[in-house]
Amino acid sequence: MKIFDKENKISSLVSTNSNLLPVINRFGIQLGFKEKTIAEICAEKNVNPDFFLAIVNTYTNENYFPEEELLEFSPLLLIDYLKTTHKYYNEYVLPKIERLLDAVMKTCRENCSSLKMISTFYQKFKVELHIHLTQEDEKVFPYIIDLYHNRRLTEGKTIGAYEDEHTSVEEKLSDLKNLAIKYLEPTYDSNAMNEFLQTLFQFEKDLYDHARIEDLILVKQVMRIEESLKTNAAR
């Protein structure tokens, strides 16, 4: 693993980590990079390069955490990005996972009760994830946008109280995966199941990185704003 910088070619980024493709798409960057560097493509697409690098490096290196000076970009940029990601989950990834799971179910001829349990469990997970995403879109992000524009603290409202923990959603997804791998009777078509599981694995990773970006970058930025407003108010 390496840390990318502005002078790296954008094509090398994608060949190092192909999971970054949907990530850079969210910045409006698509394939056909030619020899362009990250700095060049960011200038072209009007993307803040520090912001871009903070995101792709956090996605690529599990233990990476951007330093203070890399967190100078506006939280509004980050919120836009996170919202686009939510939309991508809701409109593309979740329907895809469901389609693949349906396909697995269709190949099951007998003793399908375990598979049905997996499907029920998946629905539980989906509902919980949906509640979480909606809470962020409708409560957390508007709170931050308001705080950023109006620079005013509201009694009883802080980011700490707002942002739900991510562990519960992550636990369910990990449990779902383990149950399917370890305890499911193989009464289904293997290829269909593999496709479903692989998509689930990738989603697990994506969701985990998404949560890290919220916890490590967004929450930290907002806390900084809250702190400075508190100090000002005390003066």
Added chain:
Amino acid sequence: MMEENVFILHPSEIIRKGLALILQEYFKMEITQLSSINDLNSFAAISNNLIIVIIQKGLVLPEETEERLRKNNQFNMVSLSASTDMEGVTEGYDYDLNVLASNLEIQKLIQVIRKSASKSKAATVENGDLTQREKDVIRQIALGLSNKEMADKLNISIHTVISHRKNITEKLNIKSISGLTVYAIMNNLLDISDINPEELI
């Protein structure tokens, strides 16, 4: 299992890439190559890992970062030098490595570091099948009982219930209550008619 993180900090790309290639050939571990020592600051939050920093001899890590990493991890610093004179381990480093070292010497060094790390860590992770008591506990969890209710019903202390739950999670790698409920049904510890599947919380 403790995760392993190897950092190679060296201004020379040839050395970074070469060393990473050698290590990757033998060990499946995460290797991060950094050209500037300050880049390590971005990783200061790592905890509970085995960390091996291979650094150009003479370079010193940012104090605060090194302190944090040492405090929260099994931390080992290996100096990498070009000189061939045998002067023993230099102060401030845990091991010395020479650029002329053979593949074998490099492998050996990593094994030594790993061994000392695994020794200092008590291996307590249990394996194997669930005990009858643990199966009883899962059944009660799936039926929605609280720790207190379970303790009363099974005639054991709350403390024991909690320790059973911890062992169950470690053995199965399933954490959520709904996950355990699905496990119980799939493994015939419980009949699906005992619970309402729509209420799998």
